[in-house]
Amino acid sequence: MVFWKRTVPLALAFFFGVLMVVQYFIPHKSFAELLDTMARWGQIVGAFALVVGLSSLIHSHVFKIKRQVPGWGYSVVTLAALVIYTVVGFISEGDDSPEAAFGWGYHHLLMPMQASMFSLLAFFIASAAYKAFRARTLEATVLLIIAVIVMLGRVPIGSYVYEKLPQVAEWIFSYPNMAARRAIMLGVALAMVATSLRVIVGIERSYLGGGD
Amino acid sequence: MAAEVSEKKLEEKKSRVVILVALVGIFVAVNIYLFAAGRLPSNFEGLGIMIAAGLSLAIYSFLYRDNPIYKFAEHIYIGLSVGYIIVYNYYNALKPNLLDKLFFPPPGERAELWLIVPLFFGILMFFRFSPKHAWVSRWSFAFIVGYGSGMAIPRGVKTMIFAQMEATLRPIEFFDMYGNFNFTAIATLIAIVGILAVLIYFFFSLEHKGPLKVASRVGVWFIMIAFGAQFGYTVMARMSLLIERIRFLLGDWLNVLRS
Amino acid sequence: MGIFEKLMKIDRRYIFVMIAVAIILPTIYEVRMKIDISEPVKRIYDRVESLKPGSVVLISNDYDPAAKAELYPMTLAVLRHCFRKNLKVLAMNLWPQGAGLVRMALSTAAKEYKKENGSDYVFLGYKPGGAVVIIGMGQNLLGTFPKDADSKPLAELPLIKEKGIKTLKDIPLVIAIGAGVPGIDAWVVYGKDQYGFSLVGGCTGVMATDYYPYLNSGQLSGLMGGLKGAAEYETLVGRPDEATRNMSPQSFSHLVIIAFVILGNIALIVEKSKKKRR
Incomplete structure (x- = not known):
């Protein structure tokens, strides 16, 4: 066996x-x-x-x-939504234009809900900016200063604060940021190749799941 | 004491129900006005906008506190999301690429029998749900991870390692063709120092002492700059998401925006 | 308790209200500001401009409604540019839930420039698998997409027949607009290197900084990051739309966040100096 x-x-x-x-x-x-x-x-x-x-x-x-x-009542809601929408989808033959029932569901239910769900993050990042982003160490101070430059440099109002701010932000992305990202990318790529090799030769077996 | 606490809780619950009913009432009243005043079209689109606005607001109710209306919307969303993927996957992948080619080929064309192989691997995956025969699904996963790894190795090495190293090792031109000093050369030099420093910070398992300590410290600074840049950009991204929703609520639903 | 301590302990729901107001007011009372064009966005525009009318462009939209705010305006702006230049467009998705958005963008832009489905543009739809879809298209596009998103056989569509499109090698430019995996990375690793097309990208703000190594190495010929990237492209195309309008609330919300960060840090300094004094 x-x-x-x-x-x-x-x-x-x-x-x-x-x-x-x-x-x-x-x-x-x-x-x-x-x-x-x-x-x-x-x-x-x-x-x-x-x-x-x-x-x-x-x-x-x-x-x-x-x-x-x-x-468990919420699970009933999930399954009901799933079954109804799937049946509607098959009746509409997968037509996702807004005129078809399946497409209507996408445009007026799924899309706004997904967009709203993720937009909640805006509120939480605002609250974090207020309560957690503290320049406690020198490194954290560097991080915060760069973040503020980018926040101003990547919106039009930034160039009203200082005309060259967009270029400064772009320079940060293109040189120091690029350097760190490239080093990280090299590390990730090496790890990916190593893992792939381990899979092929049978050392990495986690995809088999548990058991014998 | 305990009775007092439970009474307080009951009061709180009651006041929350009142708030909930009031909010739903306001939502209904606003929509009646919007339809009556012709600000929302009296058709399926208008109905869709109204429902979309209601569901968006239900999700935002989470900001006040976790509540049944939010949970209800969240679970509808999960159900719809899965339903959409199932239907879309069937009509855009399984039907045209497998079923039509294998079982219902167009007139004059032969069935592509070799598609039985991926069909076989696909069906085996469903054994995952049988506690006794789950191991059968391993064959499919072995196929996926095996050929996925085989595809990733040469392409990953070439595009993420060699191409990146090559770009780093390009000769720096300190002077342009007219003999003027090229200021971007300094920036490029800074970037090269950064790449080496970050690599030292990540890779050397030796104790970071002496020059290695300096290099790895420089590496940390570069990482902080990169994270700072990403953080600034992340704030931008999150705000954009909210702006789009607010524009929908103010524009498409309430119709109070000029453009 | 000092004023700063009190301020720091404020219920976060007040902060939520403040951020909502910072967005609602400038959305209603829009402030138009000059939009600076960054180099990586200009490079995308120039690359599209350099194509001869009738050339084929593939736009891969690898996102879903969660990234609609940032990436949908990019798709629309790029489509408008392509249609204005009379380029032929193939559009596709590597993410299933983005298909409805692409259909919407295609029908909007096609109506404006009077373009026909099938002869001026083709919507390929979605295929699962990410990397294997790209490789499949590189080897045999019609095998990977036997039918378009409307279930019409691809080989019979005028655009495909007229241009003789068989693989990715027949497409000079791919524009990958992506929000994650599979996305721009997959197009670089599995497509660009082997099949030789020019590749430019559009991505969410969260990911933008990740792609600068590709931009530097030339694997990406241009990059649009976040809503500002989309606004820049709208400006270049001369069709300011939602991204440009949203720069007003975007700017003010950033100012509020910066104010929050500064306030939080002043409180930290005050707290530290108090402790020292004690």
Whole structure:
């Protein structure tokens, strides 16, 4: 059983991983076709992955309702909205123009709610600016001064405060900021390559989940 | 004492219900006025704007405190969001790229049978929900992470490591073609110092002493500048989100804006 | 308790009200201000300008309504520029929930410039997978998008036939407007290097500083960051719209935030000096 449960997935990851690395370096037509095939497979599996991901959310709400966890009524609301909207979507055949029911739901329910939900952050960052952004150390002072320059430099009113402020902000982005970002990017890229290699050779196995 | 506390709580609850009913009442009254005065069109669009405004305000009610109206809106949002992705994913991905090609090819075209492979891997994923057979889904995840890693390695090395190093190591031109001093050369030099310093700060597992300590300290300063810049930009981004919503409420809904 | 201590302990809901007022008033009583154009935004404009009429531009809109405020104005401004220049546009999404926004932007801009769906522009719609979608398009665009977002076979659309578009190699410019992953990074790593198109980007303010290494290395030929980036592009195109109008409340809200930071820090200094005295 271990063969099917562990060896086969490890072998699959190794096979497809090596195949894609090798493919990159061989400029032959058949390898270009292979890349096309793999990309199309990837999209389809990706579409299933999305559905599976969402199904687990549905799963957790069904669980809450079954066990009558406090606040389970809200799970009913979620599932009802989901089922109704999905049915409407299939009846409208996925037409997302505002004239169709599915599109109407997108424009007048989903879009405003998502935008409003994220706009709450504006209030919290304002409150944090008042209560938490303190220049307690020299480094924090540098951070705050740069932040203020950027806040002024990236809005039109900044050039009324000091004409060259937009250019100063742009200089900060282009040189010192770029330097730190590039160093961070190099670190991230090295980590990504290392992790990918570990996956291919079977050292990194967290994607297998728990159990044997 | 306990009775007093519970009485106080009951009072508080009552006053909250009164506030809630009053707010809903104001919302209804405002909408009646908007429709009656012709500020909102009497059609599905007008109805949509009214509902969108109501739901937006329900979400903003969280700013006062967590409450059932906010929770209700939040849970509707989650449900709709998932529903939208399911439908959109079906009509834009699974149907045209898989089902139509495999089972319903256009007349004159053959079914692309090799699509059975990704279909197989896709279906295996659903075993995740069976406690006994969850391991079957590992095959699909192995496929995804395996080929994903294989694609990422050469491209990541080339675009995120080599291309970045190459850009850093470009020769600096201190003088332009007319022999004038090039001031951006100094900025470029500063950037190179910054990159090296931040790399030293991140990578050297040696104890930061002597020159390494100075370099890593310089690295921290560069990081602080980058974080400061990002923080300033983040404030801008968050404000933009709120501005857009307020423009919707004042303009599309209440119709009090000139443009 | 001193005045600063009292001020620092103020209920945060008062702060919420203040920030709301700082946005509502300048939205109603708009103050028009001059919009400076930054170099990375100008470079996008120049790159689009350099294309001959009839050239194909791909606009990848990789965001959802959470980033609508910042990125939708960018999509609209870029579309207006492309249509004004008589460029042919392909639009797509790597994020599912952004599709409705792109449809809205396309229909708005197309109506203004009298452009036809199918012959002047094509909406490809959404495909899942991020990197694999880009690679798929690089190898075989029609295989990745067999149909457009309206379920019409792509190969039969006049724009695709006329221009003979088969892969990303047939597209000189990609404009990636993104709010996260997959987004601009994916277009740099999986697209630009292998398929040779010019790549410019638009992104949310939160992410803008991340992309300067790509801008410096030339992997990105231009960048619009946040709402100001969109306002700059609107100014360049000569069609000031929502982003430009929103610069008024944007400016004042920043002033209020800066005032909050200063006030908070004065309180810190006062507190410290009091402690020292004690």
